Amino acid sequence: MPHLGADPAPAATLLLLADGRLPTGGHAHSGGLEAAVRAGLVTGIADLERWLTGRLATVGAVDAALAAASWARAWGRPLVAVGGEWAARTPVAAVRAAGLAQGRGLLRVARRAWPDAVHDLPTELAWPVALGAVCRRVGLPATAATSAAAGAATSGPAWAATRLLGCDPYEVAAVLARLAPAL
Numbered sequence: 798m799p800h801l802g803a804d805p806a807p808a809a810t811l812l813l814l815a816d817g818r819l820p821t822g823g824h825a826h827s828g829g830l831e832a833a834v835r836a837g838l839v840t841g842i843a844d845l846e847r848w849l850t851g852r853l854a855t856v857g858a859v860d861a862a863l864a865a866a867s868w869a870r871a872w873g874r875p876l877v878a879v880g881g882e883w884a885a886r887t888p889v890a891a892v893r894a895a896g897l898a899q900g901r902g903l904l905r906v907a908r909r910a911w912p913d914a915v916h917d918l919p920t921e922l923a924w925p926v927a928l929g930a931v932c933r934r935v936g937l938p939a940t941a942a943t944s945a946a947a948g949a950a951t952s953g954p955a956w957a958a959t960r961l962l963g964c965d966p967y968e969v970a971a972v973l974a975r976l977a978p979a980l
Contacts, residue, residue, distance in 0.1 A: 807937055814928065814937075815945040815952075819906060826895050827957035828852065828950065834961045842965070845958050846972045849951045853979055857950030859886050860925035864946040867922075867929030868939045876919055876930055883923040899924035907931045924949075947980045 813819065830848070833839045839848045863886075867879045887893045900922040907915045907927075914934040922930065925946045932942035955973050958964040 807941070810935055811932075811937055811941045811945060813910075814903075814931065815948055819903070826899060826953065827961065828856070828954035829892070830954040830957045831961055839958070839962070841962065842958075842968045842972065845955065845962070845964065845969070846975070849955055849972065849976060850979070852954065853947060853951050853976060857947040857980075859883075860946040860950055861943040863923075863925040864929035864932070864942040865939050867926040868933040868942045870930075876922060876926055879926045879929075880921075880923055883926055887923070893923075896923040896925075897921060900927040903927045903931060907935070911935050944980060951976055951980075 829852070830839060830845075833848055839845050863879060863883050866882065867876055870876055870879060883896070884893060887896060901920065903924060904915065904918060904920060904922065904927050907918075911931075911934065915931055918927070918930055918934070928946055929939075929942040932945070933939070952973060955969050956966075959966050959969055
């Protein structure tokens with residue numbers, strides 16, 4: 798977790814944005830785990846850990862990089878360019894649609910919570926792009942945006958495993974704890 802200083806407000810803001818229960822988080826989308834379960838690629842906790850490790854190294858790394866890029870551009874160049882980079886790295890139409898829906902949802906939350914800070918952000922941003930821009934606009938460091946993006950790549954699908962596979966939530970939490978250093 799990035800150092801956010803003695804003021805608890807930034808840490809609380811990051812916890813809200815990174816919460817998988819936010820209508821745009823893992824609660825809203827399995828991040829591909831449902832398809833992996835259907836294909837027989839993930840059948841239990843050991844498979845889940847291997848699958849999440851791969852997801853963190855791929856989707857997590859890309860989402861973190863795009864969150865950082867949008868954080869850097871939140872006050873300058875158009876975020877649409879970062880969105881184009883995201884689309885180029887997201888070849889599956891259904892995943893692009895889900896990412897855009899999650900981005901719209903995140904922006905809806907941000908417009909209610911911090912209307913003065915985010916009112917002029919585009920309404921159609923992919924989730925990691927929206928996350929980076931919102932983090933910047935509400936005063937969080939770039940490391941907060943990257944940590945939240947990488948964490949969401951694993952936590953959302955991990956918790957979906959409790960519903961899709963009936964995994965023990967304590968075992969899922971242990972998997973996420975083992976992956977935490979890689980974030």
